[in-house]
Amino acid sequence: MDKTKNETVLTVKNLKVDFTTPDGDVNAVKGISFDVKKGETLAIVGESGSGKSQTMMALMGLLASNGKVTGSARYGETEMVGASLATLNSVRGSKITMIFQEPMTSLDPLYKVGKQIAEALIHHRKMSKAKARERVLELLNLVGIPDPNRRIDSYPHELSGGQRQRIMIAMALANEPDMLIADEPTTALDVTIQAQILDLLADLQKRFGMAIVLITHDLGVVKHVADRVVVMRRGEVVEHGSRDDIFERATQDYTKMLLASEPTGTKAAPAADAPVILEGRNVVVDFNISSGMLFKGTRKFRAVDHVNVRLHQGQTIGIVGESGSGKSTLGRALLKLLEAEGRFSFETTDISALDRTGMRPFRKSMQLVFQDPYGSLSPRQTVGEIITEGLYVHEPTLTKAQRDARAVAALKEVGLDPASRNRYPHEFSGGQRQRIAIARSMILKPKVVILDEPTSALDRTVQRQVIELLRDLQEKHNLSYVFISHDLSVIRAIADHVVVMKDGKIVEEGPTQEIFDNPAQDYTKTLIAAAFTH
Known part of the structure; x- marks a missing residue:
């Protein structure tokens, strides 16, 4: 297992990404180079617009139609830049998988989530539908989806934002890839689930020797999980090195600025006599949920249970x-x-009815x-x-x-x-x-x-x-x-x-x-x- 740590999974050289727009060409990535080794976690960090996500979208052949990529990105002996669709499809979803930043746009709203996860297993591993369903249930358990036997037949809109992100992670891990690209994988997750997901990814990484490329703005997560860090700004690599190099011995002002960034300040309460502008009293929201194929009918799920909120100006x-x-x-x-039960008012108007x-x-x-x-x-x-x-x-x-x-x-x-x-x-x-x-x-x-x-x-x-x-x-x-x-x-x-x-x-x-x-x-x-x- 030790020798695999030095085995390079991906080599990127002089990668450039340009977009043609009505206002002229936008140089999103300006000739960057890095490599990813088996079993390691490489974090790519930087502000929004630094080119982090576009770098990975480019090497996966997923750029928008007005995008152009040059340079080289080699997975083993396979050149990804300029590769045919057949070549890309043989790698994507099987050898290299990607968790996208916005799960709702990546999941098909017309298909149950279990079927969407199973699709990769059936396509790449030629599993039967029954075997694929068994594997999907295992994956839903792995990523912490509650009541997986029910959730396997849920549609994306029936899940919370965090649950949809976990479905995406299950889909990406289905075929035990050599490399997982995780684009803001904890963005939609609450803090307790973040820790579980990061521990899960670390466990799977050790088990399969999987490389992880973590694209994130959350430096707390990077400090927790990364082996090496690439810092990007305006399409260029500003600094790169081991986790300790970046967090303890950063040399660039931009990197130091990122490390020092944290929301600060406090909000003073409004005046005691500030009028109530929005109010909900005894708010109840129920959703009707299908009971599935074996039992016809619906049951109620109470999402909001007799809640009172009073917002002042x-x-x-x-x-x-x-x-x-x-x-x-x-x-x-x-x-x-x-649709909700309760009494609602805006300023002095009762808007309940x-x-x-x-x-x-x-x-x-x-x-x-x-x-x-x-x-x-x-x-x-x-x-x-x-x-x-x-x-x-x-x-x-x-x-x-x-x-x-x-x-x-x-x-x-x-x-x-x-x-x-x-x-x-x-x-x-x-x-x-x-x-x-x-x-x-x-x-x-x-x-x-x-x-x-x-x-x-x-x-x-x-x-x-x-x-x-x-x-x-x-x-x-x-x-x-x-x-x-x-x-x-x-x-x-x-x-x-x-x-x-x-x-x-x-x-x-x-x-x-x-x-x-x-x-x-x-x-x-x-x-x-x-x-x-x-």
């Missing part, structure tokens, strides 16, 4: 909890985006930033068209020039070049796409924004920028936020009140400092310990 409520705890469902219920048409006048004031930016951005629209779309509905009298001016201002506010409004979502990194999603909501100047994991796809340096942006916008416009996240360091920096959820119920809530310094419930203590003990 200028307040930020942070909602935390593990994947599947009901955080996102509660956020959508508060905006009346799904309003239907879709009745809610339309309130939509401009009540906005939602989604967890998965790529899934919520139309690939057929330019960024400018995406962020101004709501203006056609809510401010129809604006001229084209006025809409364009609003788009320019919104992009500047979220730290993007206004010239990028003529580009398409696939031309941006995950973090940049999330900022586009935030700009789309903020352009309408809302009063309440539900932010569902808005920083989950962002590197730490950009997280700080977005948190500061959200604070500035809140102060400037007296905005109210419900901030849903599994990242407790972000919650601590931006929220003044914390709600802890588990299994659809509130287990604890209170002022942020009180919850973090003196948690009363064991569950809260476990979350905090997992978040701040890397």
